[in-house]
Amino acid sequence: MYGKGLRALSLATFAALTATFALVFFYAPLDADQGFIQKIFYVHVPVAIVTLCAYVLGAIFAALHLRTRDRRWDLRSYVVIHIALIFNILGLLTGAIWAKASWGHWWVWDEPTLVSFLIVFLLFATYQPLRFSIEDPERQARYASVFAIMAGAFVPLNFVAVRAATAYVHPRVLGTTNGGLPSQMALVFVLAIVAMALLFALLCCYEIAAKQTRWQLRALRRRLLGSDAVAPLGRSAAPSLGEPARGGSVTRAPRNPAEAAS
Amino acid sequence: MRPSIALLRKDLLLERRAPEAIPAMLLFSVTTFVLFHFGLGRDEVAGQLAAGVLTVTLLFAAILGINRLFVAEQEEGGFDGVLLAPIDRTALFVAKAAGLFLFLALVELVAVAAFAILLLGPSPWPGLPGLVLVLALLNVALAVVGALVSALAIRTRARDLIVPIVALPLLTPALIAAARATAPLFDAAGASGPPTKWLAVLALYDLVFGLLAYAVFDFLLED
Amino acid sequence: MDAPAAIELRGVGRRYGERWALDDVSVSVPAGATLVVFGPNGAGKSTLLRVLATLLRPHGGEARVLGEPLPEREWAVRGRVGLLAHEALLYRDLSARENLRFHARLHKVAEPRVDELLEQMRLAGRADDPVRTLSRGLLQRVAVCRAVLHDPPLLLLDEPRANLDPAAAELIEPLIGRASGRTRVVTSHDPAGGLAEADYALGLRDGRVALSAPAGDVAPAQVEELYR
Numbered sequence A: 001m002y003g004k005g006l007r008a009l010s011l012a013t014f015a016a017l018t019a020t021f022a023l024v025f026f027y028a029p030l031d032a033d034q035g036f037i038q039k040i041f042y043v044h045v046p047v048a049i050v051t052l053c054a055y056v057l058g059a060i061f062a063a064l065h066l067r068t069r070d071r072r073w074d075l076r077s078y079v080v081i082h083i084a085l086i087f088n089i090l091g092l093l094t095g096a097i098w099a100k101a102s103w104g105h106w107w108v109w110d111e112p113t114l115v116s117f118l119i120v121f122l123l124f125a126t127y128q129p130l131r132f133s134i135e136d137p138e139r140q141a142r143y144a145s146v147f148a149i150m151a152g153a154f155v156p157l158n159f160v161a162v163r164a165a166t167a168y169v170h171p172r173v174l175g176t177t178n179g180g181l182p183s184q185m186a187l188v189f190v191l192a193i194v195a196m197a198l199l200f201a202l203l204c205c206y207e208i209a210a211k212q213t214r215w216q217l218r219a220l221r222r223r224l225l226g227s228d229a230v231a232p233l234g235r236s237a238a239p240s241l242g243e244p245a246r247g248g249s250v251t252r253a254p255r256n257p258a259e260a261a262s
Numbered sequence B: 001m002r003p004s005i006a007l008l009r010k011d012l013l014l015e016r017r018a019p020e021a022i023p024a025m026l027l028f029s030v031t032t033f034v035l036f037h038f039g040l041g042r043d044e045v046a047g048q049l050a051a052g053v054l055t056v057t058l059l060f061a062a063i064l065g066i067n068r069l070f071v072a073e074q075e076e077g078g079f080d081g082v083l084l085a086p087i088d089r090t091a092l093f094v095a096k097a098a099g100l101f102l103f104l105a106l107v108e109l110v111a112v113a114a115f116a117i118l119l120l121g122p123s124p125w126p127g128l129p130g131l132v133l134v135l136a137l138l139n140v141a142l143a144v145v146g147a148l149v150s151a152l153a154i155r156t157r158a159r160d161l162i163v164p165i166v167a168l169p170l171l172t173p174a175l176i177a178a179a180r181a182t183a184p185l186f187d188a189a190g191a192s193g194p195p196t197k198w199l200a201v202l203a204l205y206d207l208v209f210g211l212l213a214y215a216v217f218d219f220l221l222e223d
Numbered sequence C: 001m002d003a004p005a006a007i008e009l010r011g012v013g014r015r016y017g018e019r020w021a022l023d024d025v026s027v028s029v030p031a032g033a034t035l036v037v038f039g040p041n042g043a044g045k046s047t048l049l050r051v052l053a054t055l056l057r058p059h060g061g062e063a064r065v066l067g068e069p070l071p072e073r074e075w076a077v078r079g080r081v082g083l084l085a086h087e088a089l090l091y092r093d094l095s096a097r098e099n100l101r102f103h104a105r106l107h108k109v110a111e112p113r114v115d116e117l118l119e120q121m122r123l124a125g126r127a128d129d130p131v132r133t134l135s136r137g138l139l140q141r142v143a144v145c146r147a148v149l150h151d152p153p154l155l156l157l158d159e160p161r162a163n164l165d166p167a168a169a170e171l172i173e174p175l176i177g178r179a180s181g182r183t184r185v186v187t188s189h190d191p192a193g194g195l196a197e198a199d200y201a202l203g204l205r206d207g208r209v210a211l212s213a214p215a216g217d218v219a220p221a222q223v224e225e226l227y228r
Helices: A006-026 A036-068 A071-103 A112-124 A127-132 A137-165 A183-225 A257-261 B002-017 B021-040 B047-068 B071-075 B078-084 B090-118 B128-154 B159-186 B196-216 C045-052 C096-106 C112-120 C136-148 C166-176 C191-197 C220-226
Strands: C005-016 C019-030 C034-038 C060-065 C068-070 C081-084 C154-158 C183-187 C200-205 C208-214
Touching: A006 A036, A006 A183, A036 A071, A036 A112, A036 A137, A036 A183, A071 A112, A071 A127, A071 A137, A071 A183, A112 A137, A112 B159, A127 A137, A127 B159, A137 B128, A137 B159, A137 B196, B002 B090, B002 C096, B021 B047, B021 B090, B047 B090, B047 B128, B047 B159, B071 B078, B071 B128, B078 C081, B078 C096, B090 B128, B090 B196, B128 B159, B128 B196, B159 B196, C005 C045, C005 C183, C019 C045, C019 C060, C019 C183, C019 C200, C019 C208, C034 C045, C034 C191, C045 C060, C045 C154, C045 C183, C081 C136, C096 C112, C096 C136, C112 C136, C112 C166, C136 C154, C136 C166, C191 C220, C200 C220, C208 C220
Parallel strands: C034 C183, C034 C200, C081 C154, C154 C183
Antiparallel strands: C005 C019, C005 C060, C060 C068, C200 C208
16 A cells, blocks of 8 residues: 555645745745746745655655665656656746846856756766666666765756856845845745655655556556566666566466366 | 776777767867867956866766777677676776776877866966866766766667766766866866865765676676 | 585576576486587577576575585675686776685685786786786686686686687696586587586576487487587
């Protein structure tokens, strides 16, 4: 039975997101310099924070996979990185919109968070092609974990390098929570982070439950119909079967009635 | 340590018998300088521009070497040979990283000279000690990450595609640091030493990825 | 060591993706004995050898090689098996001598042993030519040298006499034949010849054991049955 607690998590996420957006629109004060467009801050920054944390989480799961050889950790690592990539794209898009609205350019190089965000995206975008180019599922899982660990360590290191390289002369007061954030904004901001984290966790849980259910269905079909009746797995970047049905006498279905009778 | 030396000696011998990586990296570097001359429309470069041209060229040349690093092991059964021996598997990582470091150093010996003659505006001599230091640190980064990425890609179906798309973003922080550290060495107004900040970032990169690659390399060989 | 079995497999399995290349294989080989493995292409013979050589981890069952459980203590087995696979495991641009010296260093074997083996295999004349210029038969002889360089107590031989003329087959006999006194696992497609050198015969089909008996009790016809 997979997906336990999904309903509660869904409701919590829905409530948190609704509350966040209500507060963003009706409670958080308008920024004096940037006006309404500044409110994208409540989406962009939480998404960015959740993305970066998720990449590091993916690396931790990958390390656990290598340590325990339990393929479920690989599945978790894969799903976390997969959803984080989607959040990453969302973060880049909202960042670009904000940059265009505030400074008139779609892209600004003197914003270290945004730049390192792009580099991290370019690195993690290779995760799927790497997986796809390895056919053996066990090796795929191992190699992907090695990559995820390296890439997870890369996230903070990259941030240090990019930050040091940026002149950092931007006149922006917001986006850095250096005490310059009014308390009303800070409250909404914290809630926004919680809501985004919940949304992220929810998406991951759904995806993991779906993948595991599909695996189990496939294992059951193989057991019931015989392993020859189920189409072989195609190439995929996603982790495949955790533990295929063993071809032993217990699990293998008889191939023909005569065999069954004997 | 002794197995690593045996493996390294074998790699150097192979490169001497059938030179592949070093000549290719060398030709690639010099050709790229010529391309930069036309692409930038400049006879001479200095400062940050010079630093960028040099480090990016070396990075791309390194990709060629990284692509070839494990080809002999993969195609001629060297992996099995090493795995059957009673040695630590990380010996292979150490040997490959050391080999790549040496290859890069050899290539740079000629490539930097060619760069100074073909493109560099200011005299290379005042900044040379600093350049050696920066390149040594950059080579460690290229060697460590290169050896790992090469092993990661060698048994995939699209290895020559996987190497650059994984290695380039992974090496971006090292490139940022190396390019920034090199810039003052090529300053048109007179060379000054490489900034400590960037040397520190480069050294931190070497340390973190060196240890990490050393720790995870085993898992790439186990089947 | 008083444990008599050099190889002890109980229900060993190894899968590639969803397919079990080896499934529920059990066999026991006493030290010094010869196990010959028969089976059509793709039956799992090479996989079995690679599992025994610690190159592939078993995915199920219990495996003991030279008294050590796999994969937990595979490092204790490494360096004590000699594998003669289809690929020669030699660097093509290096000479036979350079290749063997390289492996000698990895196995901490003294260098005179290399020259001794080259002499014994009558390779001394070609020992300094790049391996890529050697004929398939000569290459196999160099590969035999590589496999026995460190004097392993267990030999894993994947069709060792393929590509060899009778004289060369004779030549390698003292090193990898029954007379070598080593425990051997040999794969073969030749029922009569295989049974003649076997103490014990194992037949594989689709990764599963289809025949398992002392060689004396097996008729060549039973082996041929495996290939139908």
